[in-house]
Amino acid sequence: MSATTTSAATAAPDFEAVIGLEVHCQLRTASKMFSAAPTHFGAAPNSQTDPVVLGLPGALPVVNRQAIEFALRIGVATRSKIRARSRFARKHYFYPDLPKGYQISQYDEPLCEHGLVQFVLDGQPREARLTRIHLEEDAGKNTHLPGRATSLVDLNRAGVPLIEIVGEPDLRSAAEAGAYLRALRQLVRWLEISDGNMEEGSLRADANVSIRPRGQSALGTKTELKNINSFKFVEKAIEHEIARQIDVVTSGGRVVQETRSWDAERGTSFSMRSKEQAHDYRYFPDPDLPPVVVSPDWIARVTSALPELPAQRRTRFVEALGLPAHDAEVLTGERALADWYEAAVAAPSKADPRKLSSWVQSELLRVVKDTPLAECPIKPDMLAELVALIDAGTISGKIAKDLFARMLQSGERPKVIVDREGLTQVSDTSAIEAAARAIIEAKPKEAAAYKAGKQQMLGFFVGQTIKAMGGKANPQLVNDILKKLLES
Amino acid sequence: MSAASTGTGTTDPTTMSALALARAVRQRELSAREVTTAHLARIAAFDKGERGLNAFLRTDEAGALAAADAVDAKVARGEDPGVLAGVPVGLKDLFVTENLETTCASKILQGWIPPYDGTAVARLRAAGAIIVGKLNMDEFAMGSSNENSAFGPCRNPWDPTRVTGGSSGGSAAAVAAGFCPITLGTDTGGSIRQPAALTGVLGIKPTYGRVSRYGVVAFASSLDQVGPFAGCVEDLALALEVISGHDPLDATSIVEAPSALGPALAAGGRPQGLAGLTVGLPREYFIPGTDAEVDAAVRAAIRELESAGARVIDVSLPHTPHALATYYLIAPAECSSNLARFDGVRYGRRVQPPGGDLAAMYQATREAGFGDEVKRRIMLxxxxxxxxxxxxxxxxxxxxxxxxxxxxxxxxxxxxxVATPTSPTAAFKIGEKTADPVQMYLADVFTLSCNLAGLPGMSIPCGFTRAGLPIGLQLMGRPLGEAALFQLAAAYAARTDHARRRPTLALEAA
Amino acid sequence: MAITRDEVKEIAELARLSLSDEEVTRFTGQLGSILEHIDALSALDTTGIEPTTHAVPMDCPLREDVAGAALPAERALAAAPVRSGDFFEVPKFVSGS
Structure with a gap:
């Protein structure tokens, strides 16, 4: 990715990209935006509908309170201005996956406006402004089968609550857009309002991209890039579009305002110019839905229930726990992970936060790659106990790693295993001395070599002694005693 | 007629009020089956065929008889069969009825068998009412004469060469013709009150939000309201009480419980029953364009209210001249949106030009499926x-x-x-106004404002022209002020017999 | 404001109606005379007047997020003019390009 960035930048160093993302995010409610129909993903075709979802004549919408609550959560988290009376409007276009011939959305009176998204790029904190966050209903799915003159329509997805997060054109590179989108995904998961799964379509991004000569403040003509449905392709698609526009301009052409669709397989985009584009959405306030009133009290309740947000938590991990910035970023990638880590820090064992951080990153994350953290048999206080045992010299690092594997299997606390199996390090100097003497006597040649100045032979004796003691000897003590015996 | 011979007593069930029918059924004087059979027979005799009124687009004999038997079984078991036990009810064909075809008198929806019941229909059924069939209307409720039905106009029982008014023409005609004592209609700009006036029955458009719109095919959502037709004020009150009340499935449904209408009826029925009530006469509704006979009948009715104790004052509603233009922007705008769903994908008819793409299918389906007036309003x-x-x-x-x-x-x-004429004229001839949309729109000039303001409005029979055509008096009230309208209507009914007159149907005469 | 034939055609396209020539002519005349009536409104000063979107003012009621029963697919699809298995079937959208 960075290679592409460089090539585009070196090919035409005079241009700067201006990017704004429109992100659609499905809310994880049990029922649909405007009716009680269920929302199971992956259900049999057309099995998640009711008269409202099907747009049957006579059916009427009723707003899902939880969807408003979820939208308020991200509104407050992005420090948006919440509208006390927001309104639903109808947006009209004909398409088979849109049952009523209009989508119920919000137009000039959205729920949230003027928010801010914080994200990190190359270790540097950044911010991008939000124009608005509004609520709407999702459409169904149209499947075009190759070689057939017809398409198939499944309305299971129709009516699933969506928020549309419209960003200001504050992003200046594909990498920045990627980081912004990842931060949004992290946020919606953090707030537990969406699973943020791009591959399953619960998070979808369209990008408005334009270029302008560096230093110019007026915006260039933008294109809208659609169908970017995987994190893998976000940066690639935007990068490609920036390069395409630079090509057009440097070869004397003009960028045409149009919608382009990203073709991930071919790694290119194509124009969606068609009759469908001649839209006039004919917005007007939905007469079926009075204004949605959000009381200051409701906003206060949402605000006080809001968890500490990723950016704040990152800062606190660095400042209060002394973690390196990178560690803090990894540990705040998911709220569950950050919570897990903090529970370990807070456990009675009082383990060192930095050592805990490296154990979480090197060992824990390796084993919970494909399973939810909550299902991991090792609980935060167990890891804390393990790290504390190392710190106290009770067990060696090597034994700790074995123990970790066994805790993972049995779910037993480390102390229980250590006590039962006598894994405590031997720190009894007389026992170590006896073992060391026996080894030195058994290896006179090596002992002589050491005495003759071959210092590295000490490691050999340490290894042999620890091995003789079943791996439980305190390495530092073994080291000290051997030195004393060999040098006497 | 043969229907008269059914029943246990001497009374023909088709001449009885809903209240009397329900009482007779509950007291086992009549069975619900007898009542239903009598009404179905009357419909068969006078509504079908070349010379029939064409009020019903379809009847549901099997469904009606099954419902009637269920009521009779309840009565036999000693259970409460509901306040409308065994009362035959007809529904304008935009009430969504489970397993019973619902077309809105449009070709585009022909053959649609809905999988659900709307709220008002469910409440009728729960009260023991017998749904006998679906009634003619202007296509998608757009019209003032019932001539915009894809299945032919409904004839006025008082003169079959004349219109019933509309759009709920079938609902009005069915009550006037004695096909059923209660019907439901909808009123977006006068679609209950105007046909009620033109057919000599009572009809009320309640306060917007009083009756749920769930399961009522939308024309103009911010104006549409469901209401009953009946032959007497007591039946009208009974029907309204059954269908009113908050519905969580309609976000515009009023939460506040409706006031009971019994006390208002009782008060109005007493001598000087209107003492303490003030009735306004808005000067913008008494204008030269109104037919002289209509004007005279309405003024006479107002004198009647005055003699029952009402204080009558002159008032002004200065923006009335703008109501028509306002209505003809709002209603078509909302209709163009509400009718976007008829696209030939999920229900209704599809027209597919050979080799055509999706856009061609949409256009052909909508072009063939919608009638002229509907297209005109979608365009507007x-x-x-x-x-x-x-x-x-x-x-x-x-x-x-x-x-x-x-x-x-x-x-x-x-x-x-406030009291006004319901319509500037009595029923006009079929075909008289079809060529000029603006002339047709003017038929609703007195009824539109009520919808724009969301108020309750009622039309009650207040006399006849020399040619024997009914004339209606419109009463409009405060938001949620239905009780006052019923009090006025009850007082008027106690002093006059206009509402009791029934037309002689063509075949009866013959 | 008079409406032109071209506008009538444009609007018909937006509303997905394929009007015949005769209909275009008729609607141009009829819509023109209706709009003439409607244009009288423009003379009315409405500065500062709040638009009425709901005749009976109320706040939007909110529904608790409880999933109910879905309509079985067979019932959802029962009225489809054309279906293929458990899907609604439609002609393909042929794009202009």
């Missing part, structure tokens, strides 16, 4: 909602709507109801 509404035109048209109309509603608010500070 689409025009008004276009980007760049919205402020000048739709938004402007909604602002004028505020002015019209404010007029009423001011007037209702000093009176409990």
């Amino acid at each position: 509404g689409t025009y008004a909602l276009r980007s760049g035109y919205y402020d000048a048209y739709y938004r402007k109309a909604q602002q004028v709507r505020t002015l019209i509603a404010d007029d009423f608010r001011k007037v209702f500070a000093s009176c409990d109801a």
